Amino acid sequence: MPDWRKNLRDVVPYVPGEQPKSDNVIKLNTNENPYPPAAGVRECMRNMDISALRLYPDPEAGILTDAIAQYYSVDKDMVFVGVGSDDVLAMSFLTFFNSEKPVLFPDITYSFYDVWAELYDIPYERPVLREDFTIDADDYIRECGGIVIANPNAPTSLCMPVCDIERIVAANPGVVVIIDEAYVDFGGESALVLTDKYDNILVVRTFSKSRSLAGLRIGFAIGNPELIRALNSVKLSYNSYTMNLPSIVMGAEALKDDEYFRKTIDRIIATRESAVARLCDLGFCVPDSKANFVFARHESVPAAYIFDNLRKENIYVRYFPKPRIDNYLRITIGTDNEMDVLFEALGRVVNSYKKNKKSVDI
Amino acid sequence: MPDWRKNLRDVVPYVPGEQPKSDNVIKLNTNENPYPPAAGVRECMRNMDISALRLYPDPEAGILTDAIAQYYSVDKDMVFVGVGSDDVLAMSFLTFFNSEKPVLFPDITYSFYDVWAELYDIPYERPVLREDFTIDADDYIRECGGIVIANPNAPTSLCMPVCDIERIVAANPGVVVIIDEAYVDFGGESALVLTDKYDNILVVRTFSKSRSLAGLRIGFAIGNPELIRALNSVKLSYNSYTMNLPSIVMGAEALKDDEYFRKTIDRIIATRESAVARLCDLGFCVPDSKANFVFARHESVPAAYIFDNLRKENIYVRYFPKPRIDNYLRITIGTDNEMDVLFEALGRVVNSYKKNKKSVDI
Numbered sequence: 001m002p003d004w005r006k007n008l009r010d011v012v013p014y015v016p017g018e019q020p021k022s023d024n025v026i027k028l029n030t031n032e033n034p035y036p037p038a039a040g041v042r043e044c045m046r047n048m049d050i051s052a053l054r055l056y057p058d059p060e061a062g063i064l065t066d067a068i069a070q071y072y073s074v075d076k077d078m079v080f081v082g083v084g085s086d087d088v089l090a091m092s093f094l095t096f097f098n099s100e101k102p103v104l105f106p107d108i109t110y111s112f113y114d115v116w117a118e119l120y121d122i123p124y125e126r127p128v129l130r131e132d133f134t135i136d137a138d139d140y141i142r143e144c145g146g147i148v149i150a151n152p153n154a155p156t157s158l159c160m161p162v163c164d165i166e167r168i169v170a171a172n173p174g175v176v177v178i179i180d181e182a183y184v185d186f187g188g189e190s191a192l193v194l195t196d197k198y199d200n201i202l203v204v205r206t207f208s209k210s211r212s213l214a215g216l217r218i219g220f221a222i223g224n225p226e227l228i229r230a231l232n233s234v235k236l237s238y239n240s241y242t243m244n245l246p247s248i249v250m251g252a253e254a255l256k257d258d259e260y261f262r263k264t265i266d267r268i269i270a271t272r273e274s275a276v277a278r279l280c281d282l283g284f285c286v287p288d289s290k291a292n293f294v295f296a297r298h299e300s301v302p303a304a305y306i307f308d309n310l311r312k313e314n315i316y317v318r319y320f321p322k323p324r325i326d327n328y329l330r331i332t333i334g335t336d337n338e339m340d341v342l343f344e345a346l347g348r349v350v351n352s353y354k355k356n357k358k359s360v361d362i
Numbered sequence: 363m364p365d366w367r368k369n370l371r372d373v374v375p376y377v378p379g380e381q382p383k384s385d386n387v388i389k390l391n392t393n394e395n396p397y398p399p400a401a402g403v404r405e406c407m408r409n410m411d412i413s414a415l416r417l418y419p420d421p422e423a424g425i426l427t428d429a430i431a432q433y434y435s436v437d438k439d440m441v442f443v444g445v446g447s448d449d450v451l452a453m454s455f456l457t458f459f460n461s462e463k464p465v466l467f468p469d470i471t472y473s474f475y476d477v478w479a480e481l482y483d484i485p486y487e488r489p490v491l492r493e494d495f496t497i498d499a500d501d502y503i504r505e506c507g508g509i510v511i512a513n514p515n516a517p518t519s520l521c522m523p524v525c526d527i528e529r530i531v532a533a534n535p536g537v538v539v540i541i542d543e544a545y546v547d548f549g550g551e552s553a554l555v556l557t558d559k560y561d562n563i564l565v566v567r568t569f570s571k572s573r574s575l576a577g578l579r580i581g582f583a584i585g586n587p588e589l590i591r592a593l594n595s596v597k598l599s600y601n602s603y604t605m606n607l608p609s610i611v612m613g614a615e616a617l618k619d620d621e622y623f624r625k626t627i628d629r630i631i632a633t634r635e636s637a638v639a640r641l642c643d644l645g646f647c648v649p650d651s652k653a654n655f656v657f658a659r660h661e662s663v664p665a666a667y668i669f670d671n672l673r674k675e676n677i678y679v680r681y682f683p684k685p686r687i688d689n690y691l692r693i694t695i696g697t698d699n700e701m702d703v704l705f706e707a708l709g710r711v712v713n714s715y716k717k718n719k720k721s722v723d724i
Binding site (some may be wrong): 001002003004005006007008009011012013015016019027030032034035036037041042045046048050052053054055057058059064083084086087090094095096097098099115116118119145146173174175176199200207212213214215216217226230232233234235236237238239240241242243244245246247250289298353 | 363364365366367368369370371373374375376377390392394396397398399403404408409410412413414415416417418419420421426445446448449452457458459460461478479502507508517520535536537538552561562570574575576578579588593594596597598599600601602603604605606607608609612616618697
């Protein structure tokens, strides 16, 4: 009997961090912003013309694209928008990575990159991060089909200097270099300055972290107009209208309140620096984070043990049972209150492990 | 000098109907609903918890999926949702059409099907519609890599009996048969009844037409749980969170007001039947529409001439300069007022053509 199952695309999907159904959870597992979106977004939603929903949205999402272009002082034709940076990145893989040569990205990085490569049958290789999780730019100066670097990198939280990125971009004029700057607003150094100088760099950003709008699904890319045109052609071959009306108008609105934006960023950075100090006090080793999360390893308590025990107390952090990082926890920076609850629990968990260990040792 | 352009995906994108910037237009070119969404949608938007936008939406869009399952009396695991039916269809192509054999769809149909096939390098063949634009089911009873049938078909507006669809589905257990029912609510016969009986049929629907929510981007598919699981795996390999919070909650809300839904459908059907009669009076030939649009050819006035002249009067209809249909216009059913304006203009355009022709003949 013939069977349609033989024609299925074979994939191993990305697994996102858990979205608990209960409200009674301290959620530090998906790098969301602990603060609400700018107040103008609420007004904008209240005043939205509901009858306009009967119409298809602008396929170019013009209002949003214009707002992004203005905010970053680039031409409108240098901006592409999508349903979160995942949509932008997936479409970029499909658009730009059509070589027989492997696309390069680090062995430890955002775990969607290899999923997209597998989805679209794109060959790839993963240069190994240094022992301290930094990226060696020289690993990316070689023949390849494209390059993707998350900067700051996830889940390591480390930032690469832009001079290193420029070396990579300049040395690879034959391929597109994607810099995924999902976390750059939290203290990283942006490669946006290179988009004028090089025609083969695409910088990808998101409204999900620093703009507190993960629930709206807005990502964007900035690059030279030819790259953007190519992306738009593929987008228009996939779905004419990816951005819905609420995301277009509310996204544009969110960019207007720069004071609120800077205030929340500053608060998150201050909370992060305090969290790093408290983690060190508890015996954690923490690489220098430029993101809205930290990546921490305890000197003696296994990460899986901490993860499980925090979860029992309804505190969710992220644990990746993968080679080289299976003794680390990725902890999103929450409000100061949430961090206080976390640290109280962390203290208990670390102590209880040590106590148990001691009694076993005796 | 090496050049990244050589690795670009080569596509010829779908061209959506024009979205005019001016309000001063009678827009009958993209099959939108002339009536606003159900009143509850407005309340739902007003009451939406804006602070929840800082969080990622439910990747399963549970509230919306549940509402659809309940509305159509199917299990939740038989429902897949996406960013408009275009997203659902594109993902279905990628998931189910991975055979060396060609996928089949009519030569005249929704012009995105061949775009998706080209995008994903899927071989395809297009059986020719009969002279009267009906589909011959026998053309689809043969070895192939999959089948896609829009029913009612677009832009022809004709509906195929479900018994013919059942013959196709039953004869092709080795491939997935997609029935695109974007327009079925306007009087077509649905193949949903077959989803319990056959495991290789996927029925795709949209909120963009009958639900007046094109601006929210919601489409869905109903099929056996194994098909839906496969679709979800590919979806999770592309973008974990495709549906944003407004579309999830407002989409679910829209399904609650069935009275309003039926009322607007009935009005559109009544307007359509009246439009068909008026078109015939003006000398148009109009196939039997089961959609929210008609596909009309004038006995003597070229479609391109009518299209251009309506456009000059700010009345937008759709014209496809393609073989076999380049003398037809696809006209969306608007409000009765909009149709009155259309017919007044149509009368003028037809008469002016005949008058000019007569004076040239003399």
